[in-house]
Amino acid sequence: MAFKILLAHTRGFCAGVERAIGVVQRALEKFGAERVYVLHEVVHNKHVVADLVSKGAHLVEELSEIPEPSTKVVIFSAHGVGLDTIEQAQKLGLTVIDATCPLVKRIHTKVVKAAQNNMEVVIIGHDGHREVLGTTGQYAGPKDKVHVILTPEDVANLSLPLGAHQAMFATQTTLSIDETAKTVAALKAKFPLIEGPKNDDTCYATQHRQAAVKLLAQECQLVLIAGSQNSSNSRRLSEVAQQYGATSYLIDDASAITDDMLQGVTAVGVSAGASVPEYIVQDILTTLKNKGATQIEPVGEIQRHITFAWPQGLE
Numbered sequence: 001m002a003f004k005i006l007l008a009h010t011r012g013f014c015a016g017v018e019r020a021i022g023v024v025q026r027a028l029e030k031f032g033a034e035r036v037y038v039l040h041e042v043v044h045n046k047h048v049v050a051d052l053v054s055k056g057a058h059l060v061e062e063l064s065e066i067p068e069p070s071t072k073v074v075i076f077s078a079h080g081v082g083l084d085t086i087e088q089a090q091k092l093g094l095t096v097i098d099a100t101c102p103l104v105k106r107i108h109t110k111v112v113k114a115a116q117n118n119m120e121v122v123i124i125g126h127d128g129h130r131e132v133l134g135t136t137g138q139y140a141g142p143k144d145k146v147h148v149i150l151t152p153e154d155v156a157n158l159s160l161p162l163g164a165h166q167a168m169f170a171t172q173t174t175l176s177i178d179e180t181a182k183t184v185a186a187l188k189a190k191f192p193l194i195e196g197p198k199n200d201d202t203c204y205a206t207q208h209r210q211a212a213v214k215l216l217a218q219e220c221q222l223v224l225i226a227g228s229q230n231s232s233n234s235r236r237l238s239e240v241a242q243q244y245g246a247t248s249y250l251i252d253d254a255s256a257i258t259d260d261m262l263q264g265v266t267a268v269g270v271s272a273g274a275s276v277p278e279y280i281v282q283d284i285l286t287t288l289k290n291k292g293a294t295q296i297e298p299v300g301e302i303q304r305h306i307t308f309a310w311p312q313g314l315e
């Protein structure tokens, strides 16, 4: 087997994920491991979560699982939480550190305002995903005024009883750019007066990583995406690669690479979701070299390094 590797320049950790992981690490140092609880996976990557747990962070799915809450610190994940969770944390006397990505927070602010203005809200996203739950949970009003849709078919079935002049839309940050464009176009065609972003609310990390994967898929028969199955942005990268003509696998790490995947392949594309540490990518490259890769060519634009300020309580 001899093949070359095309490696996406823009890959792996985004600013929101770096910040969320840093928040947990700082909190562990500042408050001590016995006091630090993280509500849900702080980012959707099994290696990152296992590493933070090994450093002492406690992972919980419900605030009610935290013993003696008035003495504890809870960290909200990068995906954000709804108003009811914030209220519950306050009632329990928890010290809250909010690691919600600032780009998700920006969408929260729009939903909060929509509720204040008695507008209906359409969220384009994956129903049940943590980010979507957090975003819809910002709406302080009747829940039947919030609609979660994903596809143009969902738009066809959507009705807005208050009228489109009383409605706004927002999107999940990690959706497929191409697929979301179709849904937004259908939404604007059916409800021309609906308020919303020009295109969508996908974040810079989603846009840049998908653009790089499109380049990989045009040059490679196989594209390997590092990322966990529950990571929305990672799954979308693998789907984009398939839509652009490559066979693609979403893999947690190098151990998932098999000789069968590489049969007859002359170029393998490699990228990683926004929650994937760089050491996972380097392990994948080493494994591919051991299996016959002859060279590595970087592809796409070089990633600009963006950072976000620390949240309140950890500045």
Ligand code: SF4
Residues within 6 Å of the ligand: 014, 015, 016, 017, 078, 101, 102, 103, 104, 173, 174, 203, 204, 205, 206, 233, 274
């Ligand atoms: S993927 Fe985008 S929205 Fe999500 S944490 Fe990263 S920068 Fe923030």
